[in-house]
Amino acid sequence: LRPANTAGPLAGRRVLVTSGPTHEPIDPVRVLANRSSGRQGHAIAAAAARAGAEVTLVSGPVAIPDPAGVTVVRVETAREMLNAVEAALPVDLAVFAAAVADWRVADGAAQKIKKGAGGPPALTLVENPDVLATVAHGLRRPALVVGFAAETENVVEHARAKLIRKRADMIVANDVSTGSGVMGGDDNRVHIVTADGVEDWPALSKAAVAERLVDRLAALLGPA
């Protein structure tokens, strides 16, 4: 066990981070999922804990270890993620790094769907709740709300639209169409989009993005 960093820039602050994908069941053995290793979100949770915050990490299914000094709540689906996030409020800062499945299967089958004469099953999808937008529009809105946006084109324009639509204070946007920022990869080249404008960061490791982001967010929050 490590003693709390009472001198850190996030000492006395409560921080919530979402990370990883969500898995939406099709039947008991199959899921609809997003690609996400959880590495960026987990690195942010770890960096916030090192900075002295009391951190809750709500994570979908990932294959990486729990970060040190963080309370981890494991979930599968987007709806479970929303419930776990609401249970962790109030917080001062929330960072939504999870790759939430936008849709779920309308009625997941209770039994394994079998191949058969009927041919492949048709899946009817319904939209999942937007965890970030729900929290950002809610009564217990954190002082600082940060989202991510993985885009393949018009990266900054799409991020700016999400900033406004979701009522976030900051969107960390990355271009997943080329070499850097590829999901599951090591490095991330991000653009920090706020109401004040856009800041392009150089290619950094996910750990370095996490450190720099936590420093920036701590400065925006000020002392507790």
Ligand code: CTP
């Ligand atoms: N997000 C969320 N809940 C959802 C979907 C997205 O909390 N159901 C959050 C993500 O964690 C991320 C931000 O919203 O911080 C943007 O996610 P993204 O998938 O880029 O945005 P969408 O609104 O789903 O738009 P798109 O159609 O581009 O997928």
Ligand code: CA
């Ligand atoms: Ca989405």
